[in-house]
Amino acid sequence: MATTTAAQKKADAKAEYDAFLATCPSQKLLDRISDKWVTLVLSALANNGWHDPGDACGGGSRVMRYSELSRTLAGVSQKMLTQTLRNLERDGLVTRTVTPTVPVTVSYELTELGLSLQQMIRGLKRWAEVHMDDVVANRESYDHAK
Secondary structure, eight states: OOOOOHHHHHHHHHHTOOTTSTTOTHHHHHHHHTSHHHHHHHHHHBSSTTTOTTOOSOOOBOOEEHHHHHHHSTTOOHHHHHHHHHHHHHTTSEEEEEEOOSSOEEEEEEOHHHHHHHHHHHHHHHHHHHHHHHHHHHHHHHHHHO
16 A cells, blocks of 8 residues: 655645535635625735736736725725735735834735736736626616517
């Protein structure tokens, strides 16, 4: 009987991830990262951020304070922003830095893992911005046909 090392067991488990299976942990991750606030927080923390939606180049992360994120993300409640940031920090996508000033300064920045996800989300965000008129027209056509 052959024995397997911990690294082999981990590699085997990783190879078995299948998001189509109800028991796969990647389903919970997909649920998390498909949230609109996650998408917008990651976009805001990217260097190309929300300021230049046409920017197709890569970028890095920029540091933003909680209050700046709150102003940037129109419509987000304090509770939702806090919850989203905590979840992103827990997943290792965002780092939170507390600076002992008066009052305390809290800032957020994308990690390397967060940057890799943000690069994927950038295309999705851009697609939504470019095709929104088409989607609205299709919705109106569909609704009038019913």
